[in-house]
Amino acid sequence: MFGALKKKFDAFIGRVEEKAEEEIEKEESEEIVVETPPTEKRKPQEPKAETKISATTKIKSLFRSTVRLSQSDLDDIIWDLNLDLIQNDVAVETADHIQSELKNRLTGVDIEKGKIDDYIKNALAAVLAETLTPESELDLLEFVKSHPKPVTLVFFGVNGTGKTTTIAKAARFFMDNGFKTVFAAGDTFRAGAIEQLSKHGENLAVNMIKHQKGADAAAVIYDAVKHAKAKGIDIVLADTAGRMQTNVNLMEEMKKIIRVNKPHLKLFVGDSLTGNDAVEQARKFNEAVGIDGIILTKMDADAKGGCALSIAHETGKPILLVGMGQGYGDLKKFDRDWFVRQII
Numbered sequence: 562m563f564g565a566l567k568k569k570f571d572a573f574i575g576r577v578e579e580k581a582e583e584e585i586e587k588e589e590s591e592e593i594v595v596e597t598p599p600t601e602k603r604k605p606q607e608p609k610a611e612t613k614i615s616a617t618t619k620i621k622s623l624f625r626s627t628v629r630l631s632q633s634d635l636d637d638i639i640w641d642l643n644l645d646l647i648q649n650d651v652a653v654e655t656a657d658h659i660q661s662e663l664k665n666r667l668t669g670v671d672i673e674k675g676k677i678d679d680y681i682k683n684a685l686a687a688v689l690a691e692t693l694t695p696e697s698e699l700d701l702l703e704f705v706k707s708h709p710k711p712v713t714l715v716f717f718g719v720n721g722t723g724k725t726t727t728i729a730k731a732a733r734f735f736m737d738n739g740f741k742t743v744f745a746a747g748d749t750f751r752a753g754a755i756e757q758l759s760k761h762g763e764n765l766a767v768n769m770i771k772h773q774k775g776a777d778a779a780a781v782i783y784d785a786v787k788h789a790k791a792k793g794i795d796i797v798l799a800d801t802a803g804r805m806q807t808n809v810n811l812m813e814e815m816k817k818i819i820r821v822n823k824p825h826l827k828l829f830v831g832d833s834l835t836g837n838d839a840v841e842q843a844r845k846f847n848e849a850v851g852i853d854g855i856i857l858t859k860m861d862a863d864a865k866g867g868c869a870l871s872i873a874h875e876t877g878k879p880i881l882l883v884g885m886g887q888g889y890g891d892l893k894k895f896d897r898d899w900f901v902r903q904i905i
Contacts, residue, residue, distance in 0.1 A: 573641075782797070883895050
């Protein structure tokens with residue numbers, strides 16, 4: 562998992578460390594040349610005298626405890642990292658942000674000679690953690706606990722991201738934390754969508770509110786909320802039809818769902834394997850309805866990891882949950898520190 566990106570970061574750390582070692586060697590072998598003072602007389606044809614550094618001063622240079630890297634030392638290394646990031650599903654804007662922040666943290670700083678590797682890793686980890694930090698934090702469980710019931714969560718995304726299966730996994734996630742859930746079969750467009758969600762409901766012992774195929778999705782979700790209120794159910798998990806961000810009619814339907822039901826949270830479900838496509842999808846959905854959080858599927862199969870960095874940075878929205886396997890229990894809370902540890 563994330564092996565490709567990890568290799569690029571390892572190579573970057575190694576190159577910066579190597580450059581620092583070169584600067585140390587250069588500094589320790591350098592001889593200072595001092596021109597003879599102008600007041601000292603010399604013969605007309607006599608060249609200027611040169612005085613090498615004294616033994617005392619040379620020893621002081623050898624025992625200097627820090628090294629400092631200039632912008633010229635780092636330019637090529639950080640530029641190469643920028644290209645590597647783009648090749649590993651990191652959006653151009655996000656790659657540029659990481660490049661700029663690394664320059665700020667590594668240029669002109671006194672780094673202890675014995676701690677160069679640690680300093681570089683810590684600087685990189687801090688930049689990545691900051692890149693993943695949303696504009697405002699959101700703890701999903703705490704949100705549900707603190708809001709009047711039922712809490713309505715509507716799931717959006719394009720076709721093929723595993724949205725319906727993710728809703729089933731979300732039910733298990735909430736049930737494991739003591740909440741009662743109900744499904745709203747709001748995908749009345751795709752053939753077999755209602756049956757698929759119904760099967761998940763049977764497996765998990767979760768009731769489902771449905772209408773016939775082709776029905777108004779907003780009405781289905783509305784009825785599910787009424788049912789949850791009557792039965793004392795904590796959370797309504799509402800499925801919706803998968804839609805491309807360019808499909809005007811279905812995007813308008815999505816806006817209607819929001820307008821009618823006023824859900825507590827609008828959650829975008831993206832496939833981490835699609836890289837920058839998922840970033841563009843999230844951006845368009847956010848522009849259309851204002852998403853509140855992100856769920857990334859198939860992260861356990863993601864060899865790159867760039868999608869998570871980009872989607873968090875580009876939208877400013879929190880990644881709440883990630884799919885880490887095929888089972889119902891494989892939807893996990895996203896942990897920024899865990900993610901950073903995987904790639905450094």
